[in-house]
Amino acid sequence: MLLLTEIAGIIPVTKEINTAVQKQFVKRDCIKSECLHEAGKVAKDLYFIEKGLVRMFYHNDAGKDITYGYYTEGDFITVPDSFFTQTPSKYHMEMMEEGILYAITFSDFNQMLIDHPVMQRLENKTLRAFLLKAGERIAALQFQSAQERYDTLMENQPSIIRRAPLGTIASYLGITQETLSRIRARK
Numbered sequence: 001m002l003l004l005t006e007i008a009g010i011i012p013v014t015k016e017i018n019t020a021v022q023k024q025f026v027k028r029d030c031i032k033s034e035c036l037h038e039a040g041k042v043a044k045d046l047y048f049i050e051k052g053l054v055r056m057f058y059h060n061d062a063g064k065d066i067t068y069g070y071y072t073e074g075d076f077i078t079v080p081d082s083f084f085t086q087t088p089s090k091y092h093m094e095m096m097e098e099g100i101l102y103a104i105t106f107s108d109f110n111q112m113l114i115d116h117p118v119m120q121r122l123e124n125k126t127l128r129a130f131l132l133k134a135g136e137r138i139a140a141l142q143f144q145s146a147q148e149r150y151d152t153l154m155e156n157q158p159s160i161i162r163r164a165p166l167g168t169i170a171s172y173l174g175i176t177q178e179t180l181s182r183i184r185a186r187k
Helices: 004-009 015-024 080-085 106-115 117-143 144-158 161-162 166-174 177-186
Strands: 026-030 035-037 046-049 055-058 066-071 092-095 099-105
Touching: 004 015, 004 046, 015 144, 046 066, 046 080, 046 092, 046 106, 055 166, 066 166, 080 117, 092 161, 099 106, 106 144, 144 161, 144 177, 166 177
Parallel strands: none
Antiparallel strands: 026 099, 035 092, 046 099, 055 066, 055 092
16 A cells, blocks of 8 residues: 555554554545545545546636646645635645545544654645645746746656646646647747
8 A cells, every 4th residue: 555655654654553544544446537625615635646646726716727736646635724724725626537545534634643643744744745835836936937837847747748638737837728839849
């Protein structure tokens, strides 16, 4: 189970933690285009992606679909502000391809933190990853050209170019699909 391998990279996995993880994280086989979270609702689950591609997105004031981020194998994913504060979210999450996720509810996650305080390291790592990804996203949109944003995506998440539709990639990069096509043609 990739989830236990990931957790073992953060904390020692004792027999008790192994049992708790296997009990509390529920395997979920997902289909392409499956909605994992809908805007306006409270994020109830934290997911671990064993297989598949998840996209987080929102709709701007004009109703245009804007990709916030992509998450792949080995990532923990939720709408962090909604999950950790249990307030409604502005974001949607969807499967971009068939996949396998492991889900834990907010209440089960918090109970696991109480029962196994060492699991707080997992929470810290997950929150740190969300924070760093958000900071990188903001900096890229503020300080990088379209070409540089594309190059960064190719360097950090090259599989996205093969796995996600070009329209969602263009919205993630903050450019039109035509501009993305021109950038790709130059490569």
